[in-house]
Amino acid sequence: MSTETTAKLTGTVPEGVLIGHLTPGTAAWEEARTGLTITATEIAAVVGLSPWMSRFTLWHKKAGLPTPPFEMNPAVEWGNRLEDAVALKWQDEHPGQLAAPAGTWRHREREWQRATPDRLIYPQPTSEFDVPEQATALLEVKTAPFGDEWGPDGSDEIPIHYRCQVIWQMDVLGLRTTHFAVLISGHDYREYTVDYDEAEAKLLRDAAVQFLTDVEAGHRPPIDGATDTYQTIRVQPDGLEDRDVEIGFGLVCRWDDAYEQMAKAAADLTQIRGEVLDAIGNGRRAVCEGRRIAYRTVRDGHTHSLHPYTSSKDAA
Known part of the structure; x- marks a missing residue:
């Protein structure tokens, strides 16, 4: 055509x-x-x-x-x-x-x-x-x-x-x-x-x-x-003025809480990653009842990184 x-x-x-x-x-x-x-x-x-x-x-x-x-x-x-x-x-x-x-x-x-x-x-x-x-x-x-x-x-x-x-x-x-x-x-x-x-x-x-x-x-x-x-x-502000801007106390409380929760979550994640890596030992993957949870990569004989399986297709 x-x-x-x-x-x-x-x-x-x-x-x-x-x-x-x-x-x-x-x-x-x-x-x-x-x-x-x-x-x-x-x-x-x-x-x-x-x-x-x-x-x-x-x-x-x-x-x-x-x-x-x-x-x-x-x-x-x-x-x-x-x-x-x-x-x-x-x-x-x-x-x-x-x-x-x-x-x-x-x-x-x-x-x-x-x-x-x-x-x-x-x-x-x-x-x-x-x-x-x-x-x-x-x-x-x-x-x-x-x-x-x-x-x-x-x-x-x-x-x-x-x-x-x-x-x-x-x-x-x-x-x-x-x-x-x-x-x-x-x-x-x-x-x-x-x-x-x-x-x-x-x-x-x-x-x-x-x-x-x-x-x-x-x-x-x-x-x-x-x-x-x-x-x-x-991208909304245009330029920079050297001045203080007062914000509400409620917003400040939410700011503090969010950063505290983020720090705690980061520490929890690091601990959990350590436990999973320790459980894997020199294996390649962590699995649970047929589901793949995480896998490790190795360089020079030692663990280089630990990665989660991020989707059901990855874990299949």
Whole structure:
């Protein structure tokens, strides 16, 4: 299929309006995502379910206030690099269907509601001149180091923040099915299907409307324990004034208690690590009833470090 024909496939859905095929990181891409809009990747933060961004940080972003800059990490880099390969695997598994680049969309009536799906799915054209009139479903492509949050292959059991994302995308475009192509641990390929749920979509829309109302009114969300919330607070002050700032006694008590608990937890952890390492002796792993708990690495015949098995997949 020619590039021209593929381009024609990306502009027809029931409810969405195509903004364009925007390159991430460009000015046009940023403009489509900032201001009083909510994108599919942001809606989980609105409802407090995003593992990457807190409601506090998103509020600052939408209010035009400083937020920490995005930093590329290996997981994001390799997810981007592998997206085309995983999408091609899905297409190989589904002859007769074509997954084409989707672009950035807004809802036909709610212009503030935005989405950038990975792919739109169309019936496979039989010739260069056979161009389907409308997409039939969405395809989301994901990579994951472990499968803990993913259910059995073929189910709809996916991480909750991804469910928020695709319910939002389907609501924007007017499509009713999203297929997932997921590569776990670099070799475990799985597929999932999520159907549109109007009740869930309404909950997300209502939450988004309230969130944007709070942004306009200047009602900042409370500070939470997320790391990115702390990083957002760090970038708010501009400069340094040599002055004292009085803070409340209750906050001071919580400060003292938190640091005391942290010191005690650090000492407890060191003791427990010592006991586990002592129990392992010159073995490699500590196990309990078939579960792997920790493992040691060795240099020059002596213990170099002790590591926990951090997931159920590690411990399997």
